[in-house]
Amino acid sequence: MKFTIKRSIFVDHLNNVQRAISSRTTIPILTGIKIAVLDSGIILTGSDSTISIEIYISKEDESNQLSIAETGSIVLPSRFLGDIVKKLPEDQLTLEVQDNLQTVIRSGESVFNLNGTAGSEYPTLPEIDADSTYVLPGHLFKRVVNHTIISVSNQQIRPLFTGVHFILADEQLKAVSTDSHRLSQRIVPLTMPEESRGKALEINIPGQTLTELTRLVDDNEDIEMMVTDNQVLFKIDNVYLYSRLLEGNYPDTDRLLSLDYNTKIKVDAQELVHAVERALILSHQGKNNVVKLSLSQEEAILSGHSSEIGYVKERLSLLSFEGDDLEISFNPDYLREALRSFGGQDVVIRFVNPTHSFILTPSEDEDEFNMVQLITPIRTPGN
Amino acid sequence: MKFTIKRSIFVDHLNNVQRAISSRTTIPILTGIKIAVLDSGIILTGSDSTISIEIYISKEDESNQLSIAETGSIVLPSRFLGDIVKKLPEDQLTLEVQDNLQTVIRSGESVFNLNGTAGSEYPTLPEIDADSTYVLPGHLFKRVVNHTIISVSNQQIRPLFTGVHFILADEQLKAVSTDSHRLSQRIVPLTMPEESRGKALEINIPGQTLTELTRLVDDNEDIEMMVTDNQVLFKIDNVYLYSRLLEGNYPDTDRLLSLDYNTKIKVDAQELVHAVERALILSHQGKNNVVKLSLSQEEAILSGHSSEIGYVKERLSLLSFEGDDLEISFNPDYLREALRSFGGQDVVIRFVNPTHSFILTPSEDEDEFNMVQLITPIRTPGN
Numbered sequence: 159m160k161f162t163i164k165r166s167i168f169v170d171h172l173n174n175v176q177r178a179i180s181s182r183t184t185i186p187i188l189t190g191i192k193i194a195v196l197d198s199g200i201i202l203t204g205s206d207s208t209i210s211i212e213i214y215i216s217k218e219d220e221s222n223q224l225s226i227a228e229t230g231s232i233v234l235p236s237r238f239l240g241d242i243v244k245k246l247p248e249d250q251l252t253l254e255v256q257d258n259l260q261t262v263i264r265s266g267e268s269v270f271n272l273n274g275t276a277g278s279e280y281p282t283l284p285e286i287d288a289d290s291t292y293v294l295p296g297h298l299f300k301r302v303v304n305h306t307i308i309s310v311s312n313q314q315i316r317p318l319f320t321g322v323h324f325i326l327a328d329e330q331l332k333a334v335s336t337d338s339h340r341l342s343q344r345i346v347p348l349t350m351p352e353e354s355r356g357k358a359l360e361i362n363i364p365g366q367t368l369t370e371l372t373r374l375v376d377d378n379e380d381i382e383m384m385v386t387d388n389q390v391l392f393k394i395d396n397v398y399l400y401s402r403l404l405e406g407n408y409p410d411t412d413r414l415l416s417l418d419y420n421t422k423i424k425v426d427a428q429e430l431v432h433a434v435e436r437a438l439i440l441s442h443q444g445k446n447n448v449v450k451l452s453l454s455q456e457e458a459i460l461s462g463h464s465s466e467i468g469y470v471k472e473r474l475s476l477l478s479f480e481g482d483d484l485e486i487s488f489n490p491d492y493l494r495e496a497l498r499s500f501g502g503q504d505v506v507i508r509f510v511n512p513t514h515s516f517i518l519t520p521s522e523d524e525d526e527f528n529m530v531q532l533i534t535p536i537r538t539p540g541n
Numbered sequence: 542m543k544f545t546i547k548r549s550i551f552v553d554h555l556n557n558v559q560r561a562i563s564s565r566t567t568i569p570i571l572t573g574i575k576i577a578v579l580d581s582g583i584i585l586t587g588s589d590s591t592i593s594i595e596i597y598i599s600k601e602d603e604s605n606q607l608s609i610a611e612t613g614s615i616v617l618p619s620r621f622l623g624d625i626v627k628k629l630p631e632d633q634l635t636l637e638v639q640d641n642l643q644t645v646i647r648s649g650e651s652v653f654n655l656n657g658t659a660g661s662e663y664p665t666l667p668e669i670d671a672d673s674t675y676v677l678p679g680h681l682f683k684r685v686v687n688h689t690i691i692s693v694s695n696q697q698i699r700p701l702f703t704g705v706h707f708i709l710a711d712e713q714l715k716a717v718s719t720d721s722h723r724l725s726q727r728i729v730p731l732t733m734p735e736e737s738r739g740k741a742l743e744i745n746i747p748g749q750t751l752t753e754l755t756r757l758v759d760d761n762e763d764i765e766m767m768v769t770d771n772q773v774l775f776k777i778d779n780v781y782l783y784s785r786l787l788e789g790n791y792p793d794t795d796r797l798l799s800l801d802y803n804t805k806i807k808v809d810a811q812e813l814v815h816a817v818e819r820a821l822i823l824s825h826q827g828k829n830n831v832v833k834l835s836l837s838q839e840e841a842i843l844s845g846h847s848s849e850i851g852y853v854k855e856r857l858s859l860l861s862f863e864g865d866d867l868e869i870s871f872n873p874d875y876l877r878e879a880l881r882s883f884g885g886q887d888v889v890i891r892f893v894n895p896t897h898s899f900i901l902t903p904s905e906d907e908d909e910f911n912m913v914q915l916i917t918p919i920r921t922p923g924n
Contacts, residue, residue: 468655
């Protein structure tokens with residue numbers, strides 16, 4: 159095989175494909191990028207066996223400056239290929255595979271020889287033969303992921319919780335995640351495909367897949383999603399991201415969400431974030447990472463301490479207070495991440511008692527669960 | 542003690558003092574910053590026992606918005622103090638030490654209480670009672686450090702080589718460093734103090750001191766330097782950096798520098814840097830980090846290889862070639878750093894033979910040793 163391509167374009171595509179490649183893989187060939195050269199263009203593939211990314215570079219798109227002399231395929235070491243192509247002296251490169259799989263990359267006065275592996279040894283990607291294609295606007299998808307990714311567990315002991323649970327039904331997408339200490343839920347409208355109307359689709363997408371996907375998609379691009387039994391394929395323009403789905407029945411989380419409360423406050427999310435960030439400077443130093451919130455009609459105090467370093471008290475200015483006095487302790491990192499997921503808006507927080515999880519919703523939409531963060535408190539000796 | 546100060550000013554000074562503080566210190570009080578409040582201003586001190594930084598913040602400078610209510614001194618945990626002050630809500634803060642050494646920091650609705658240590662327990666800085674003050678322009682000093690710091694050894698086994706050897710005499714400053722694999726030398730003019738004319742001063746300054754100093758000084762500032770037997774004090778405006786000197790007699794390195802050669806080339810430093818950077822992508826993968834340079838009237842080739850990954854050949858365009866054909870092998874990282882220290886100019890490289898160290902000088906000044914890099918080659922089975 160042999161082709162010539164614009165170097166800067168090739169660098170960008172290699173970078174995107176590399177996102178799927180893990181340095182910790184135990185399967186040697188998956189440390190490589192597969193380059194398949196067809197008559198019409200070239201396909202780059204990278205995979206860590208959970209996620210695979212495939213990019214098609216067309217000869218027809220003149221900006222690629224792609225000319226193909228000979229078809230074929232090869233697997234080349236991903237990191238070196240990326241480093242080499244990034245540093246080549248000219249804005250064009252020629253890649254040629256010789257009979258012995260030695261691959262020659264030329265650009266200006268530089269000649270690299272890399273030991274390749276036959277493309278035929280690379281695992282084949284799953285075939286996605288789905289009935290329906292769901293279309294999600296990139297900006298909306300990113301917001302859903304940013305809101306829910308914080309509650310995804312990183313404990314492999316319960317694999318199901320390392321992903322986000324998606325329910326696509328009734329012209330809406332509902333995304334839920336929980337690590338059993340906190341829970342995030344986001345519901346957005348969705349145009350369902352004709353053939354899926356009246357049906358519901360439930361899948362569990364690994365958190366890592368969602369993170370990579372947000373990096374690959376621009377705000378103004380659409381994501382096409384196709385689902386089979388245990389795989390999902392996302393298509394963004396000429397980029398295809400395949401991912402394994404997480405198996406298992408996600409628990410019913412709706413029963414955790416209730417609008418009941420004994421104490422309810424309204425706060426400016428930004429102001430509270432800053433107070434939490436100051437309080438956690440000290441709480442991070444203690445054995446337990448805990449801050450305390452004391453609420454009453456007269457005052458609202460957030461406090462943190464470390465027996466070695468000292469303590470901090472933050473007087474909060476609430477936008478409103480309703481109900482009983484309350485003292486409640488919790489992990490400040492959870493509250494910080496939850497508040498940040500709301501952006502700059504006012505947030506309503508509902509508390510039942512010091513041992514019951516509390517719920518954050520936007521004040522604009524406080525009686526809906528379209529955008530919820532739930533946090534479980536920490537029992538302290540005082541409670 | 543008690544004072545009020547503009548927060549942003551205080552943050553900047555704390556950051557600078559923190560440069561002297563090591564997280565690996567075994568002396569607990571040196572994890573703290575000493576704050577001493579006088580009638581006229583406050584002094585911040587940080588130290589790792591090799592380097593100490595002292596900053597004076599004057600009441601007279603109105604931009605400090607400093608008002609002093611009570612004098613005294615305290616030592617506060619450095620990292621927390623920095624983190625806290627950075628995040629306080631208002632642009633003013635009040636710091637007050639209570640009778641029990643509890644220190645209260647207030648800003649807006651935030652109140653921090655930190656456990657302090659008495660200022661009297663902090664080690665006193667050495668007294669520098671020097672006869673002469675040398676003045677060095679900041680931009681010149683930075684160039685000297687950047688040129689020589691690359692050859693400073695990081696092996697504590699020969700402490701003397703972890704510093705740069707400075708000789709101040711005859712209206713010039715000569716700086717030399719070597720880790721025994723390479724050597725850097727830079728000579729710049731220096732206005733000697735009246736009382737030092739005709740005398741010579743030789744000192745060994747730790748590399749770490751020089752690195753911190755380049756971070757503290759702006760190009761258009763002057764550095765005042767005062768030296769005693771085993772200490773040096775650098776003064777930049779209101780910042781004082783004290784450093785221990787390295788003891789021992791630096792070896793005579795002049796005998797290593799010779800203009801003799803059998804092969805001499807002139808190259809564009811930038812072009813050669815890029816070729817070296819490509820070659821080392823592969824040489825870094827081998828057991829030995831080696832590249833080979835083959836020089837003849839007909840062509841100049843730089844090559845690198847890794848038995849696992851492959852090999853690279855770079856054809857160089859020399860600006861001139863003189864003398865015998867040569868094949869020589871060396872560590873590409875050394876050549877890269879040496880070339881970078883010259884910036885964008887043309888460089889002359891003199892070789893004697895494949896086992897003799899080679900010398901780089903700027904082509905503008907090729908017969909002087911005002912700006913030299915020397916690199917020892919690596920013997921390979923072929924040589």
